[in-house]
Amino acid sequence: MTDDELACAAALLDLPGMTPVRLARLLDGFGPRLAWRAVRSGTHPGDRERRFRIGARRVDPGQVLARYRAAGVSVLLPDEVGYPAGLVGDPGAPAVLTAIGDPASTEARPAVAVVGTRSATRYGTSVAAELGRGLAASGVVVVSGLAIGIDAAAHAGALDAGAGAAPPVAVVGTGLDVVYPTANRALWEAVARRGSVLSEAALGTPARPRVFPARNRIIAALADIVVVVECHGRGGSLHTVEAAARRGIPVGAVPGSVRSPASRGTNGLLVDGCMPVRDVDDVLTAVSLTRGGRAIAPAGSRPSGGGGRSDGPVAGLGRVERAVWEVLDDTPTTVETVLLRTGLSLGAVGLAVGGLEERGLVVAGAGWWSRA
């Protein structure tokens, strides 16, 4: 396909008011060049209202493409090299996709989507990071959405797996020049460097609530299996689950405490018959892989909820520190609860937690503590 076709596709994508649905309608049955001409002349049957005619007349497609390329963004069309194979033939495949990074990373198989809530607990983010790290180290592409919480932790884990690991793939809802959330800028850049960041939005598209559910369908379509680490009773992660279910892609969920609101959604998925995911091996088995000769996740990634809890870290703790350690777990425990369960004074508990925190065993939050 020529640059001219790409330029016309980019110009269509870049028109003000363009949405993925409208773009798909305009390009359906037309090549980009034909579609562009028809839109420009106001004769496109998919644009009877001539919504885009005025905008199109002001634009030179060549310049639009040059602008995208100058920003380091490549424009991908279906049936074109670089367009993710996982999306080809998908009913909701984006008509035009933009990408930063190495498009080849989206072709790598197998791919696992690790998704979840933005307001994650320490437990959730640590499991997500562990899964990301272990999967990437085992050669599995980790797909996620670069949101804060579970998404960010999964990506960070995948990047942490070191050289030779599978590249991470992110699908975002905003334009590729709009980093959202801004707190994840460094992570975003690292993912773009090592793998790729995809979006079906034009450059400059800001974060809007409706773009994220649409983005989630791409995440689901790209993956061989979707793993939900933590999610609430309703929310974006369940959109991904629905999209996966429609495509017949298996969904796994990480079990959580029945008292944790952040695990309500995932526990619900388990009740509905989704595959339980305890660790990387569960996922690898599901994608018919075993951990072969590849590098396994570095030390320290053992599931912290395992049985080896009483040895190791607690060696050398004082009596009070041990008592406090015993009542803490991976979910946040309020100061109040620790006082009640240990029966110790606030001063003693504070001192013990301070010591545990300095050893890196306990994380102190705002009014709560949990095991690190």
Place this chain on the structure above:
Amino acid sequence: MIASIPSAVLHGVDGRLVHVEVHVANGLPGFTIVGLPDTAVRESRDRVRAALASTGLPWPRRRTTVNLAPSGVRKGGAGLDLPIAIGVLVASGVLDPAAVAGLAFVGELGLDGSLRGVPGALVLVEALVGHRVVVADADGPGVSVSTTTCRTAPDLGEVVARCTGRRPWPAVRVAVPTGTPRPRQAHGGDLADVRGQLLARRALEVAAAGGHHLLLVGPPGAGKTLLATRLPGLLPDLDPQTRREATRIHSVAGVGGGDAEPVWRPPYRAPHHGLSAVAMLGGGASLRPGEVGLAHGGVLFLDELGEFPTAVLDALRQPLEEGVVRLSRSGGTTTCPARFLLVAAMNPCPCGEGGPPGACRCAPASRARYARRLSGPLLDRFDICVAVARPGVDDLVGCRPGEATSVVAARVEEARSLARGRGVVANAGLPAATLHRTAPLDEGAADLLVRRVRSGHLSGRGLHRVHRLARTLADLEGGVGPVGAQHVAEALVLRGSRGILLGESLR
């Protein structure tokens, strides 16, 4: 003929001496009041005329001029009715000037000649030193708090009769025998009513003992308001100086009931978050005291702190720092004492369910917006910031009641007396420069603090606040010896939860 009658008007929370000069001379009958009177003073002409007529006293059929000296300051309130009436009587020759020599008058007149009380009578009388002040019967008990040299009367006729010596001045009814200890009436109920809430109870005790400002953060229904109403009961009775100041402020504002008792117990003010900056600080043309003044010596409770206008909250910083509020308005400048214990409650986030991560469904941006409503400097004033969780079912049903107010108040009193030994009302007022002397740290405590500062958990200012807080905690245990590591550790936990508002739990 000319008469000059001393009286007083309110200026902020102070009284200001005013001479009511009345001149009655030949000319067209008329009545003018000059000397910057407000509407209430100007209308007093009609009240005075009616009162004189009802009492059977003559109204001069000549040209009458009333001047309020000093004429450059605005005068407000109806308290000038009585001095104007007396001035008119003296100037028109009905009353002998010698009969009112040494007397000053403050009171509002009814059309039937009856004498009514005025707000701030106590303050007005105090401004009239050297005079025997005649006030309404209703103001007698309130005024007697400060002086017993005043005179009272039920109506204008009695005032005239008693001035001329036809009838004697009765003894002033005294409101409260001075020096009588008042029963400790808990403001909003007893602390024993609070089930569970170990951390919050502890925070209340420490706040009361050390005068540390307190922020309670928790979801709706956690009992934040319930806890805050228990705080005044933990505080000791007001010391004489504060009692005097608080009584004056309450008298001026006209709050605190009609029996005009002195303010013995720490006041409790809980303004709604819709209030304006003027209502909070005081002001208006007459420079009325605001909520911070009314809370002087007691507790100012701001429920739903996040809903208060930012301007109102930031205006609190100056009184919190200096213990007084300075007001400058067109009517002049005034200073009102405002030393109070600030207690605030708020939800951790817009949905209210925040706290430990995972429970809250708010978008990070809306949480950040919510947190931004509070300025950093204001948040920094809260020495104690604790998360209050909803009590569990076991707490509400099974749990045995906690300590009663009287038990905790005894410990608070003990700690406060230790603070007085250091020359401050409470430990929160300890100067940073002398902390090493007033609150020496033992080795473990110093080590813990240094490690906290090094690891970036604590700023320099936070260091001093934790240090004072630790002093209070040690005082609650008797206060002998240096401050220990467990005190510092507890202080760190109590100071701790402000991060809940800054979205820290999401990181």
